[in-house]
Amino acid sequence: MIYLQLLLSFMQVGLFSIGGGYAAIPLIQNQVVDTHSWLTLNEFTNLITIAEMTPGPIAVNSATFVGIRVAGFGGAVISTFGCILPSCFIVSLLAFIYYKFKGVSTIQSVLSSLRPAVVALIAAAGLSILQLVLFNDDSIMLKNINWIGAATFLTAFIILRKWKWNPILVMSLCGVFSLIINLI
Structure with missing residues (x-):
């Protein structure tokens, strides 16, 4: 039964995550955290960071991680297969139609009309992760702000936008900074 749930959940993610991995984050969160409670919101945030x-693609990495966490190696295979199956079918069909x-x-009109929806899905994922970083929970109150997380986010944002540093370097530096702060 768990294999069927994993397969169907990640087939939904694979089917409806138009726009790539970042657009899939809210869909994965809905399936993994909200619907099935396989992970907590904190564990989900860690999952996205690792993915x-x-x-590899975020959705596939997430499917593999959740599958192995929930049902071992078989769960990882089923989840990953469920995530990529709709894409394989859709891409084959679209390639045929496009050619x-x-x-x-x-x-061309249909393809250009999908762009705003993709931007909205990416923005929703980014805002939900930012909310978790800034407030550590679901309550958005000024007294609950994580000032270190806010400063880290703002610094990383400025470094990435103004000086165009390598994103992997910035993520690594943020991780080292967070580790040092947590050890102190």
């Missing part, structure tokens, strides 16, 4: 740092009708302007 971003490891090679057959690539001269039609309607196809």
Whole structure:
């Protein structure tokens, strides 16, 4: 039964995460944290961090991690398969349609109309993670602000936007800084 739940949950993620890994984060959170309670919100945030740092797509890495956590190696295989199956089918179908009708302007209109939805999904994922960093829980109150997390976020944002440092270096430096702060 758990294998079927993992398969169907990650097939939904794979089917509805148009726009890539960052767009999939709210869908994964809904399945893993809200619907099935396989992970807590803190564990989910750690999962996303690890999924971003490891090679491969975020959704596939997340599916593999959740699957192995919930049902061992078999769960990892089923979750990963569930995550990539819809994409394989959809991409094959779209490639066929695109090559057959690539001269039609309607196809170009449909593709350009998907951009705002993708931006909204990415923004929603970023804001939910930022909320967790700044407030450590679901209550958004000024007295609960994590000032160290806010300063770390703002510093990393400025470094990435103004000086265009390598994002992996900035993430590593933030991790080292957080480790030092937590050890003190």
